[in-house]
Amino acid sequence: MKNDTVTSPRGFLAAGVHCGVKESGKLDLGLIACRTGAAAAAVFTTNKIFAAPVAISRRHLKSRTIYGVVVNSGNANACTGQKGLADAVRMCQATAKQMGVDPHEILVASTGIIGHRLPITKITGGIKAAASKLSSSASAGLNFVKAIMTTDTRPKQAVRRLEISGRKVTIAAAVKGAGMIAPNMATTLCFITTDVAISKPLLQRALRHAIDDSLNKLTVDGHQSTNDTAIILASGLAENATITKQDARYKKFAVALADLCDDLARQMAADAEGATRIFKVVVNSAATKTDAQRCARAIANYDLVKCAIHGGDPNWGRIICAAGSCSVKLNLRKLTCKIGSVMVFRNGRPVKFNPRAVSKIIAAKEHTITVNLGAGRANDFCYGCDLSRQYVTINADYHT
Numbered sequence: 001m002k003n004d005t006v007t008s009p010r011g012f013l014a015a016g017v018h019c020g021v022k023e024s025g026k027l028d029l030g031l032i033a034c035r036t037g038a039a040a041a042a043v044f045t046t047n048k049i050f051a052a053p054v055a056i057s058r059r060h061l062k063s064r065t066i067y068g069v070v071v072n073s074g075n076a077n078a079c080t081g082q083k084g085l086a087d088a089v090r091m092c093q094a095t096a097k098q099m100g101v102d103p104h105e106i107l108v109a110s111t112g113i114i115g116h117r118l119p120i121t122k123i124t125g126g127i128k129a130a131a132s133k134l135s136s137s138a139s140a141g142l143n144f145v146k147a148i149m150t151t152d153t154r155p156k157q158a159v160r161r162l163e164i165s166g167r168k169v170t171i172a173a174a175v176k177g178a179g180m181i182a183p184n185m186a187t188t189l190c191f192i193t194t195d196v197a198i199s200k201p202l203l204q205r206a207l208r209h210a211i212d213d214s215l216n217k218l219t220v221d222g223h224q225s226t227n228d229t230a231i232i233l234a235s236g237l238a239e240n241a242t243i244t245k246q247d248a249r250y251k252k253f254a255v256a257l258a259d260l261c262d263d264l265a266r267q268m269a270a271d272a273e274g275a276t277r278i279f280k281v282v283v284n285s286a287a288t289k290t291d292a293q294r295c296a297r298a299i300a301n302y303d304l305v306k307c308a309i310h311g312g313d314p315n316w317g318r319i320i321c322a323a324g325s326c327s328v329k330l331n332l333r334k335l336t337c338k339i340g341s342v343m344v345f346r347n348g349r350p351v352k353f354n355p356r357a358v359s360k361i362i363a364a365k366e367h368t369i370t371v372n373l374g375a376g377r378a379n380d381f382c383y384g385c386d387l388s389r390q391y392v393t394i395n396a397d398y399h400t
Helices: 052-060 081-099 120-132 138-147 200-212 248-270 289-301 303-310 316-324 355-362 389-397
Strands: 013-017 029-044 066-075 106-113 156-164 167-176 189-194 229-234 278-286 336-339 342-346 366-372 378-385
Touching (some): 013 138, 029 052, 029 081, 029 120, 029 138, 029 189, 029 200, 052 081, 066 120, 066 189, 066 229, 081 120, 106 189, 138 156, 156 248, 189 248, 200 229, 200 248, 248 278, 248 378, 278 289, 289 303, 289 316, 289 366, 289 378, 303 316, 316 342, 336 355, 342 355
Parallel strands (some): 066 106, 189 229, 278 366
Antiparallel strands (some): 029 066, 167 189, 278 378, 336 342
């Protein structure tokens, strides 16, 4: 069985078990371990209300070496005060005990319902069980990604293989997230492993750029989570000459990492709550990069656009309305809009087009909307998905 999971890079073990957080009996606790130690980098939610595990991982990330990550699903450990912080610390302590390392050398993440105390005794028991199952197998990696899922309908993973300094390097990732996703960090939970040898500052730089150009360009419903976390661990066991400067080797790694994260973003959009199709909004000729970002996000987040896409309706008016309502500079006389390859609005005026042909484009699993603001040379993009009846059903039935 080919291994395309987080255990495929050299040095990584994983496990996923059911410990009792989820009443369904599904897997709800996962571990990633690197017994030789790894350089680590991360980005977190920018929500001012952030969960206990985010606070603890931010502290522990200062450690020179990280040996593992412990994750639970089904309970976010958010808005739980000092007791929640103590529970997140206990998760690190229990994991560190199993691995024989310092608790500060363990990172922690949680996802699920906000405002509930963790069943910490069940979780610490689950950590012990998961530690006994740690493996470098593909099945162990798959169990890990299953253990971090909440409303996801399927596991989401990606892998990239490349050569650096004459050595084979692997980058692999597992991600979860189907709702409460908006551009401002990235995603809900994302864990990336790699065996490349790279300095910690450059690992952080590569991750930040990869997130900004991929997962941070995704919006499902315009809402940030309290728990958003993206972590990358680099074991260095590929034994390439350590990357310590932004040279060609760094760029090659960074490009592969960004491509992997873009893959994850597209998978998340396709598996978004209630989604039946995804779309990409490209904004060109903006006055500034900020304007391009704001406009792309506004269109991708616009409920009327999302509803029209769900219905396969070539309603360009909603797209233009969204562009005009987000306070960006535009030149109406040069404003254009394309759906797929079909121009539907040019230089501030509607264009005759075949509605059935454009409806067919929209009804496909993926399509691109391109808007030219006619105000400058900056550009950017955002991924979005349609808004269906099922989205409301899923979130109405997701009880606390």
